[in-house]
Amino acid sequence: MKGLTCLSAILLGSLLVSAPSYADPQSDQDDIRAFFEKRFPKVELAGFADGVYAINENARTQWLEIEEFPPYEDAVDEGQGYFETPFANGKSYADCFPNGGIGIKQDYPKFDTDSGEVITIEYAINQCRTANGEEPLAYGQGELAYISAYMASTARDNIINVVIPDDERALAAYEAGKKMFYERKGQLNMACATCHISSAGAQLRAEITSPALGHTTHFPAFRFAWDDIGTLQKRYAGCNTQVRAKPFALQSEQYRNLEYFHTYMANGLPLNGPGSRK
Amino acid sequence: MAKTTYSAFLALLAASVMMTGCSDSGMDTATDNPATAQHDEAVDLDTLITDAESSLAEADKLGFAWSVTAPLLEEAHTAAKAGNKEQAIALFQEVKHQSMLAIEQAHYAEKHWQLLIPK
Amino acid sequence: MQRRLLLKSLLGFTTMAAAMTAMPRLAMAKWSKAFDNGTVDGALNDLYGSAELTADDAITLKVPEIAENGSVVPVTVKSKMANVTNISIFADKNPQPLAASFTLPEGTAADVSIRIRLGETQVVKAVVEADGKLYTKEQEVKVTIGGCGG
């Protein structure tokens, strides 16, 4: 009993000493990279874009075979169709985005210094719709996910470049996302980091857990479990549910902040979405 | 300092209790809970319902509600409506219990969320 | 570019007609029996009139040791033998073990790939018919219950 109290005193003490109020995102990124380089020395930085297929040969072989004739091609074509169909007012998605929406996914999520919030590409798609008098689409799956998948496909191989502007609110959003990534929750008392950092590469029941670094590169992804294309935040909700925590609404402030942190960690990695996953 | 150390210890304890709680997988904890087993007619159902619902609302507000709790609450209401008072009490108590643990997780996370950051 | 043709369109119709006439007559009759059979031997008998198989390493059967996903398991069968006329794939614990059967006319390589469903861990068996004889190679594929992945 005394030993335990002592241990917690030490833990608390070290926290008080080592925890700055706001960490520096760049050094967070360096730490995570150093961690994964050490754990998976054979994987080059860009290789982490392949997710679990970067660290498991057996799964990789099957994945490459599936990618030869990928199950998401039709959805991407469909997404292109939606993307190119003008709104009732004659404008289109291309008018809402830089470079007409082509090859820009690497810059998302963005921090909007006007509204003071994180803008993911899916959030921006719906902002574009409402600004043009159209009803917003459901997040997660379906038309919006297809449009996002098409936009991702036009940015393949581009290098992720999420920017955190010199703005306190941006740093706070990043920090909130980071906290969500590391906090334990749900009936199973697990954090994102439990599986995808501390235990990345370990066998969790029948699965091999994927490294957190590179998660965001291949979304929207076609998951055989969904039998469809779905967005990153749909996966967040799934992960939360798997640890029996109540998920947040898709594109809620919480999930957008999480995506901001999560994607910032992958800066410098190539985009390879949409990808197929099990 | 002494006080913070003590609360940190409590949080750690709560976390370890939760960990062991998970290992014998979730839903049947209602029957394991001594508080549930010992209740008698003295339990006021209305107060319990208010307690259970407000605890869950607080856990939810903190962003820490469990996904399994709301369905349990629904089940509890169904039992109450069907007149299964004993079952309803057990279920509402479980809702409250889970929500309290979730709130405790939120408090713990507030202080210790940085523990899992790789160094 | 591909052109999607409805059967009713003229070009589609002629293509279909050509395909139908060139198709071996027996194909359809063979189908219903062998594919409905609940055992490997039964299906073999329905398909080839024999269940006598000789194991042969001239066959390459490429299947994953552990299936990423039981509903899409990539299977490749190749053979170096001469005069291969048919390749079939069996999964012994599926309700109907015969998964697919390929008829290979002269000039078509004994090298086919397909994606199949496996309900549980089981042995996948490739059967190659060459010069009227049956050869086989098999391998176990572990199928686990999924849930995560992302």
Added chain:
Amino acid sequence: MKIKAKMKKDMAVVKVLAKHPMETGLRKDKKTDKVIPAKFIKELVCTHGDKVVFHADFGRAVSKNPYVSFSFAGAQKGDTLAMTWTDNTDETLTVEAPIK
């Protein structure tokens, strides 16, 4: 149906992905608890000119949106292939594709 056909040395390598539910007739709808009627491709035939170059019979174990690949000799770049599937409800589809 999507077809990718490409000459590799003297062989035409063909990859096909057919869009089809491949319902086995053994599965139940989780919501209604009713058996989902069988609908699966029984046969996939590839012709090159007048010649059948590949003929596949499928059972219920073939994955949804079936994928097959094979290769055959005697074709040239620019030739056209025709691929036809027929399912258990006698629905059928033919698609043509050039060999690249």
